[in-house]
Amino acid sequence: MNRLSPKRGRPVDPAKRAAILETARELFFEHGYGVGLETIAARAGVSRQTIYNLFESKDDLFAAIVQESSSQITAALAELTPESTPRDVLTALGVGFLSKILSNRAVQFQRLLIGSAASFPTLGPTFYANGPGRGLARLAAYLDRETGAKRLAVSDPVLAAEQFFGMLMGHRSMRRTLRIDGEMPAEEIRRRVDAAVGAFLRAYGV
DSSP states (O other): OOOOOOOSSOOOOHHHHHHHHHHHHHHHHHHOTTOOHHHHHHHHTSOHHHHHHHOSSHHHHHHHHHHHHHHHHTGGGTSOOTTOOHHHHHHHHHHHHHHHHTSHHHHHHHHHHHHHTTTOTTHHHHHHHHTHHHHHHHHHHHHHHHHHTTSBOOSOHHHHHHHHHHHHHTTHHHHHHTTSSOOOOHHHHHHHHHHHHHHHHHHHBO
């Protein structure tokens, strides 16, 4: 296949990049991961070469979309102040995480991934590395720093991060994906987050 090469050294137009990401996100939802870059470029009103100027491949474009969502979910870990306590940070992270991951949009995206993973072998690893894996690493790094500051006592930050996300999700993500449950009300999200944070701090607090 005749593939265009990405150009190096050109300044990035943030508005154009954002438009391409949003267009690709919409088309992935509408048509699945099989949608071509030509279709994305046409709807975004740019050339295919413009996409390659910004992203090396469709996988790279998809990774950028997932990274953007991951950054939104873990925003609480990037907005720390000297007054931020582990309870404050974990609560904000938990509310943001559940609000995003259990939304209709996110559930539709999970179904898309499940349906497309067999046909596109790089899809699952790309999603995990740039989404859940990235979020896990960010939380583990935070837990490690808080342990060093004597505000937590976590011997295995990665395991503890997995446990925290696991307590938040329970079976609700599976039930949403299987169309058993609808969206979770905000008060139920907060109740589940408070319970998970309380259990986590009882295990790892000082």
